[in-house]
Structures are given as structure tokens and as C-alpha cells.
Amino acid sequence: AQSVTQLDSHVSVSEGTPVLLRCNYSSSYSPSLFWYVQHPNKGLQLLLKYTSAATLVKGINGFEAEFKKSETSFHLTKPSAHMSDAAEYFCVVSGTASKLTFGTGTRLQVTL
Amino acid sequence: DAGVIQSPRHEVTEMGQEVTLRCKPISGHNSLFWYRQTMMRGLELLIYFNNNVPIDDSGMPEDRFSAKMPNASFSTLKIQPSEPRDSAVYFCASSLRTSSGNTIYFGEGSWLTVV
Secondary structure, eight states, rough: EEEEEOOEEEEEEETSEEEEOEEEEEEESOOEEHHHHHOTTTOOOOOOOOOOOSSSEEEEEGGGEEETTTTEEEEESSOOOOGGGEEEEEEEOGGGGGGGEOOOOOEEEEEE | OOOOEHHHHHOOOOOTEEEEEEEEEOOOEEEEEEEEEEETTEEEEEEEEEEEEEOOOOOOOOOEEEEEEEETTTTEEEEESSGGGEEEEEEEEEOOTTTTBEEEEEOOOOEEEEE
């Protein structure tokens, strides 16, 4: 069985400040982990993925995530938030047979 | 490159009517997924196909829902008859499954409203 827990349903940051979106996972084997972003009225766009290579994964738009097996975490970070980063972010774990298990999402708000 | 293409993007229909949602996966991908997104339940996997064959349809809510994939470049999700509680965003996604894993790419979604 596998699951993901996004620890914050809503995060608000000021433009230019760091972003931290937290995700913990549970998996009975070495997982593949993803972060997807969904802007309002849009589909889900892949930000980055971890597949047991480097533990620090760099994605698009300046985002990165670090896989920490000891903490079962895969937190998403960005050094400096931009207004265009305001969206819903989903942490996702991939299990057997290509099935994805989604977290409940974190809504990121960026203020001036 | 063209991504996953879904149609229609928006549909409003009356209760009892048949709804057909269409999806064209990314060329070369061998897996296709249908997801439903609602405020109450988040993202749910309805069904997925591998090499055009349905592998797991345990997420299909009831017999009113059916999905087909007649070839590698086309899939449909049909609801007959539709009900107001079917109102949701339906996403199609595709991936290329290899020995090193897979990455799933989503379409823009079909926004369905049943009145």
C-alpha cells in the first residue's frame, strides 16, 4: 500500500520569499515520487520527479525537491516565490502498474 | 510536441443525457488513464489501459460509466445516463511505461456540468 500526506492545505508567502510545501509518503517499496502543479481551470503539469537517482531533484520554474528516506519526506522548495507560482500543488507517489496516488493538495498563495 | 488532447473542454448537459468525453494520448505512449477531480473527493483514478487493454477499472463509480480504447491513439469515457453528481473535471493522462518507470502527462481536462 502507498499513500502521501501533504501537511498543509494552504500556504501563503510574500513574493520574493522562499516556498516550502511539505509532503510525507508511505510506501512498501522504493517509490517514484512526483510533484504536479495545477493552475486555476487548467490541467496538471509535471514539476519534477524522483526515481531513485539523485536525492535532490530539480524541476521547472526554479522548483526543487529533496527525497529523504529516513524522514519519508519529499518536500518541494523554491528560493524566491513569484506571483505566477500561485496554484494548487500535488505530491504524488507511483505504485505498481503505473497507478498514481495523489495527496490532497496544497494551495499556494503569493502576495505582494 | 502535442500533449494529451481532450474534448470537449466544457460541456453542460441535462440529467439523463449521454455524455461522451474523448482523449488522444501522446503519440508513442502505451498507458492511458482517466481521472475525475471534484472538490469533495480530489483526484480519483477511474480506469487505466495498457496497450489498449483495460487493466484496472475498479475506480469506475458504477455501470453508468464505461470507457473504451479502440486503438492506441483514441479513448472515450461515456456516462449514460448522466446525473448531477457526475459534475466534475475529467482528466485523461498518458504515459510510456518502461523498465525504469513512467511519467504521466495530463490533458487540460473536460469540465462537465450536469443540470
